[in-house]
Amino acid sequence: MIFYFSGTGNSAWAARQLARLTGDAAYDITRLKELPDVQNAWQIGFVFPVYAWGAPEIMADFAKNLPRSGVFAFGVCTCGGDTGFAMKQFSKLYPLCSSYSLLMPNNYIIGSDTDDVGEIIQKLTAAREELRQMARQIRRKERIYRVHEGALAGIKSRLVNFGFNKFARSTKPFFATDSCNGCGLCAEHCPASAISLRDGKPVWAAHCFQCLRCIHACPQQAIQYGKATSGRRRYTIQTYLPQNEQF
Ligand SMILES: Cc1cc2nc3c(=O)[nH]c(=O)nc-3n(C[C@H](O)[C@H](O)[C@H](O)COP(=O)(O)O)c2cc1C
Ligand code: SF4
Ligand code: SF4
Structure with missing residues (x-):
């Protein structure tokens, strides 16, 4: 196992x-x-x-x-x-x-x-x-x-x-930009169930795992973490896997 x-x-x-x-x-x-x-x-x-x-x-x-x-x-x-x-x-x-x-x-x-x-x-x-x-x-x-x-x-x-673990895991800096179309995928896929949609935009609970899936997997690249992530590339492994290895 x-x-x-x-x-x-x-x-x-x-x-x-x-x-x-x-x-x-x-x-x-x-x-x-x-x-x-x-x-x-x-x-x-x-x-x-x-x-x-x-x-x-x-x-x-x-x-x-x-x-x-x-x-x-x-x-x-x-x-x-x-x-x-x-x-x-x-x-x-x-x-x-x-x-x-x-x-x-x-x-x-x-x-x-x-x-x-x-x-x-x-x-x-x-x-x-x-x-x-x-x-x-x-x-x-x-x-x-x-x-x-x-x-x-x-x-x-x-x-x-x-x-x-004590200071750097805050969810406060997360926000969605105007590119967000309210698709809800970030909320659906968050492993900590820490995202919900309010008025068609994601809001974050106080704590999460900081796995960064929401930032990387948003199809609109609409999620940012303060000023740090603007202009940076997004990554998920799915883009690089052949068909038979997709999950
Ligand atoms: C919050 C956080 C902290 C990280 N810290 C380290 C680190 O200390 N050393 C390192 O080599 N990579 C670090 N990384 C990079 C990840 O460990 C690495 O990209 C990993 O393969 C991501 O795995 P995943 O796709 O299964 O989430 C960090 C990533 C995140 C999100
Ligand atoms: S995945 Fe991106 S576009 Fe969809 S609701 Fe979340 S932030 Fe908005
Ligand atoms: S970083 Fe991970 S755990 Fe935190 S809100 Fe985003 S998807 Fe959920």
């Missing part, structure tokens, strides 16, 4: 690829009506994006509360650059036999622009090969720690991650 959380599709795609390559099933934790029978799983996997050099809170809470089953467990965090100690910290919530990071297109447009098309294609090509290798090692139950922690990992994963 491979459990995943994903904002813009990178982690969903990686989880689905790993499920296919290891003969397993992938579950979106935000869509689970009830928990599958983990006691009958022959492996447990977690796939998620790294947020400020840590695991997203929703994934950390899910893993902490998941009943332990004693089978081979692995974790993969997708990242735009480096992960700090995200996987070491996650392994304290749910003990992992193997940990990996997977370099994927960067979706954090609050910080900087997304990768350009060339970089995106390059990253996805390399990720396909890396996923094949991971799957081979997972099938053999090899114990691996292949994580690109980057520099200053401790400071990033402790101090910066704390600051991010």
